Amino acid sequence: MEAALVSVATGVLKPVIGKLTTLLGNEYKRFKTVRKEIKSLTHELAAMEAFLLKMSEEEDPDVQDKVWMNEVRELSYDLEDAIDDFMQSIGDKDEKPDGFIEKIKNSLGKLGKMTARHRIGKEIQDLKKQIIEVGKRNARYRSHEAFSKTVNATVDPRALAIFEHASKLVGVDEPKAEIIKLLMEADVRASEQQQQQQLKIVSIVGSGGMGKTTLANQVYQELRGQYECWAFVSVSRNPDMTKILRTILSEVAKKDYATTEAGNIQQLVIKIIDFLADKRYFVVVDDIWDVDTWDIVKRAFPATSSTSRIITTTRMNSIAHLCCSSFNGHIYNIRALDMVHSRQLFHTRLFKSDEDCPSYLQEISEQILEKCDGLPLAIIAISGLLANTERTKNIWNQVKDSIGRALERNPSVEGMMKILSLSYFDLPPYLxxxxxxxxxxxxxxxxxxxxxxxxxxxxxxxxxxxRYTAYELGERCFNELLNRGLIQPAETNLYGIVKSCRVHDTILDFITFKSREENFITLLGVPILTNENQSKVVRRLCLQGVEEGNSTILTAGLVLSHVRSLILVRGLVEIPSLEEFSHLRILDLSFQPLEDHHLEVIVRLFQLRYLNLQRTKISKLPEQIGHLGCLEVLDLRGTFVKELPASIVNLRKLMHLLVRSALEYSLR
Structure with a gap:
């Protein structure tokens, strides 16, 4: 697969080079001043792009190289913005005005555009000087070697096997039986009155990557059919309590309350209590991080239902003790895999069912597994890396030596990050x-x-x-991330095709850290993620929960005029002003309190390629929507839009128009 147009390693150097080549074509001959600067710049950028791709394979480049890589990548974004502004300013050169007044207006407009072109041309000249200066400061264009890589066009069934049903999961049978026994047998510590009046709870505790969620889910799948109602809900570090309670109510009542206005927290707790009052229920509350979260969730469960059961999972012993003290409970400390099960999981990923580990790799395999220390996620990550390398003793030794002794020092954090870092740097740039x-x-x-x-x-x-479409290549990327164990399948169809995925929270921690480090995505919200070394110039902005009046505070001191992607999640109270986001390409406002008047600004975002208005209160699209000539995806599902304006036909690049089935196209 060729290098991506946009990548975390090279920024937008590839599309910049393409656009510079376009500006050297006959169509732009009259802009002689800019052309002179462009010609000398194109070759320099091409050499820099090749070097950046090589450097992106280096796990720990020296400080000078890293600074240089960051500078070139950031300059590439600025250069593309300047080129886009220049091309936009000359976009209507062929229009011919009619009438005296129109000629005057057109002349004034041209004068303004000439000023804009001169300004933008100067910007390109200045950026060229910066590129040359940066190149001179780092005059060491050298190549580096990395592990060999392959791209799989389909999902490797061995990668899916480790996430499949209980019969194929490794090392789960014994702990599952132990938890079921704790849930079902009488508690000799409790009085007869306590046993009759209190529901029973087991809290599974262990570090990230140990398989707590997998284990809880296996117990849940086996036992839930014995109860009148059941629910499995994931909480995570920054929970939306209203959403969590709606999910519990939806699952136990078998009705969809998840996307409706089903009341505030107190009302939802009362509804759940009323529904469960006279029923036997089984609930799993996965991934609890703090006391306040559990204090709210536990109120929803009638404590006197002695025949009901709850499982919680957490990384913290204090939370596990708190959960158990609330009801009649047991703490279950999840254990790492023993060597037999570690070997089984490792071999399941790397070798076919009728294939054994080659004798020349057996000793190295054992050494790698010793360093993985029985952590399932570590074994999955390292085997995913090895599955995409040659089966040679030399390469496997390189992987083993790269792991070092980090796992032995701190298996739950430092070593896991080292494992994930190895897997990350083995990926090709587009992945x-x-x-x-x-x-x-x-x-x-x-x-x-x-x-x-x-x-x-x-x-x-x-x-x-x-011969491959962009979507087909996207599927190949998705499948390879599955194969490497970096994402996990969530839902599959009847034919075994994966329809959705999840990211393990330990892996999410790692990629969030890398995104901030590379100034790839800036995350703001709850919690407010800060990094004293992070660039103030934002390229992609993701707002994860902003309360009323707080968006200005969060973005204070940040340069937003070069933001390419704006993504709002977790139901914001306040929509940030879009006036400053003139270079937006991606805009996701789904599930936000968006109304028709907000679209007045959106139709002036001429570089926009992706617009998601799903589940907003939009009822009408403006006629000017046709001005968004770069738009490729428009998502109107769940809105109140009943008809489309005639200008929709001007969206020549539109590939996906996602609407509800009753929507009509109107030539009004």
Whole structure:
């Protein structure tokens, strides 16, 4: 697969070079001053792009190289913005005015455009000087070697096997039986009165990547049929309590309350209590991080239902003790895999069912597994890396030596990050970019494959290549991330095709850190993620929960005029002003309190490629929507729009128009 148009490694150097080549064509001959600067710049940028691609394979480049890489990448974004402004300013050169007044207006307009062209031309000259200066400061264009890479066009069934049903999960049978026993047998510590009056709870505790969620889910799947109602809900670090309670109510009542206005927290708690009051229920509350969250959730469960059961999972012993003290409970400390099960998981990913580990790799395999220390996520990550390398003793030794002794020092954090870092730097540049983009999603999100691939394409990470469409190549990227164990399948159809995925929270931590480090995505909201070394010039902005009057505070001191992607999640109270976002390409306002008047600004975002208005209060699209000539995806599902304006036919690049079935096209 060719290098992506846009990547975390090279920024937008590739499309910049393409646009510079276009500006050297016959159509732009009259702009002689700018052409002189462009010609000398194109070759310099091409050499820099090749060097950046090589450097992106280096896990720990020296400080000078890293500074240089960041400077070139950031300058590439500024250069593309300047070129786009220049091309926009001359976009209507062929229009011929009629009438005296129109000629006067046109002359004044041309004068303004000439001023704009002169200003933008000077910007391009200044940026060229900066590029040359940066290149001189780092005059070491050298190549580096990395592990060999392959791209799989389909999902490797061995990668899916480790996430499939209980019969194929490794090392789960014994702990599952132990938890079921704790849930079902009488508690000798409790009095007879306590046993009759209190529901029973088991809290599974262990570090990230140990398999707590997988274990809880297996117990849940086996036992839920024995109860009148059941629910499985993931909480995560920054919970939306209203959404969580709606999910519990939806699942136990078997009605869809998740997307309706079903009341505030207190009202939802009362509704759940009333529904569960005389029923036997089984609920799993996964991934609890703080006391306040549990204090709210536990109120929804009638404590006197002695025949009901609850499982919680958490990383913190204090939370596990709190959960158990609320009811009649047991703490279950999840154990790491023993060597037999570690080996089984490792081999399941790397070798076919009728294939053994080659004798020349057996000793190295054992050494790698010792360093993984029985952590399932570490084994999955490292085996995913090895599955995409040659089976040679030399390469496997390189991987083993790269892990170092980090896992032995701190297996829950430092070593895991080292494992994930190895897997990350083994990815080709386009896959690094696609993976880091997943940091825009909240913890425990179910990510639809189709929607994700459309975003990748609109961002420019993937493009048509040869006989393959951009979407087909997007599927290949999605499948390879599955194969490497960096994303997990969430839903599959009847034919075994993965329709959606999830990102383990430990992996999400890692890619969020890398996104901020590379100034790839800026995340603001709850919690407010800060990094004293992070660039003030924002390229992609993701607002994760902004309360009324707080968006200005969060973005204070940041330069927003070069933002290319604006993504709002978690139901904001306040929509930020879009006046400053003149270079937007991606705009996701889905599920936000958006109304028709907000579109007045949106139709002036001429570089926009992806516009998601799903589940907003929009009822009418403006006629000027046809001015968005670059728009490729328009999502109107769940809005109040009943007809489309005639100018929709001007959207020549539109590839996906997502609407409800009753929508009509109108030539009004």
């Amino acid at each position: 690094k970019t696609c993976l880091l983009y997943l940091s825009i999603y909240l913890e425990d999100s179910t990510i639809e494959k189709k929607g994700l691939i459309r975003r990748w394409i609109a961002e420019g990470f993937i493009h048509r290549e040869g």
